[in-house]
Amino acid sequence: MEQDAGSRGRASGRTAGDRVLYVVKERPAADVDAWFEGADLEAALRSGQLEVLDSPSICGPPEETDVPAVPARYLREADRARADIPGCASPSRWATSPALGSLDAVERWERAVTPALADAGIVVVCQYDQRLLEPEARARIAAAHPAVATDDGSTPATTFSAMEMPAGLAVAGEIDVSTAAAFGRALRARAAVTPRVYVDLGALRFVDVAGWRTVFDVAAVLPPDSRLVLQRLSPGLRRVLDLLDWDDPRVEVEDP
Numbered sequence: 001m002e003q004d005a006g007s008r009g010r011a012s013g014r015t016a017g018d019r020v021l022y023v024v025k026e027r028p029a030a031d032v033d034a035w036f037e038g039a040d041l042e043a044a045l046r047s048g049q050l051e052v053l054d055s056p057s058i059c060g061p062p063e064e065t066d067v068p069a070v071p072a073r074y075l076r077e078a079d080r081a082r083a084d085i086p087g088c089a090s091p092s093r094w095a096t097s098p099a100l101g102s103l104d105a106v107e108r109w110e111r112a113v114t115p116a117l118a119d120a121g122i123v124v125v126c127q128y129d130q131r132l133l134e135p136e137a138r139a140r141i142a143a144a145h146p147a148v149a150t151d152d153g154s155t156p157a158t159t160f161s162a163m164e165m166p167a168g169l170a171v172a173g174e175i176d177v178s179t180a181a182a183f184g185r186a187l188r189a190r191a192a193v194t195p196r197v198y199v200d201l202g203a204l205r206f207v208d209v210a211g212w213r214t215v216f217d218v219a220a221v222l223p224p225d226s227r228l229v230l231q232r233l234s235p236g237l238r239r240v241l242d243l244l245d246w247d248d249p250r251v252e253v254e255d256p
């Protein structure tokens with residue numbers, strides 16, 4: 001079930017500086033490199049950015065999964081991430097799919113684990129392929145979650161993609177008050193791992209004042225020698241930024 005979107009998510013998390021806990025199920029741990037698109041896994045493992053565990057170490061043996069104990073194990077990893085990785089609030093991407101055996105067990109799992117992690121401030125995204133589930137199973141699994149999103153093929157209002165060369169962030173769509181917080185989080189994650197963040201805005205259609213304020217709020221708490229380098233601004237976006245007349249030496253705007 002973790003195909004192209006999952007691969008992009010893992011790659012984006014790694015290049016953004018997120019801590020990744022990868023729980024291996026039904027495959028050797030040595031195969032993990034194929035799931036992270038050729039990253040320098042040895043360096044990630046040494047730094048603590050990546051940790052690879054097998055499913056039983058988190059969930060217990062498949063035949064006797066200890067559902068109540070699982071949240072505590074994940075929360076320990078969250079505490080480690082906050083302590084060990086600069087700028088990281090929690091392990092923000094996990095890949096795990098315990099062998100629970102039955103629909104009843106899956107439902108118990110979701111009702112126990114998801115709320116416990118949410119109470120700790122961790123957003124949990126569970127991926128299911130509805131093509132593999134009967135209507136009753138889909139309804140029961142959906143009812144165990146506070147919200148459900150279905151991939152209808154549409155494009156989200158805003159997307160953030162980590163760039164490796166040069167190190168930075170590509171932003172597409174629109175930035176307004178509803179997406180500014182996510183924009184700030186993405187900028188801070190990139191700034192935590194590189195002092196010079198190139199922000200490619202070539203595919204951005206609109207930025208309101210909240211979006212531009214986010215750029216300068218993030219810049220204001222960066223070290224003096226750090227930079228947010230804004231690239232490929234359209235004439236309309238550049239005009240709005242010029243009218244605001246905000247200035248910070250840590251924000252640079254490249255000429256087209």
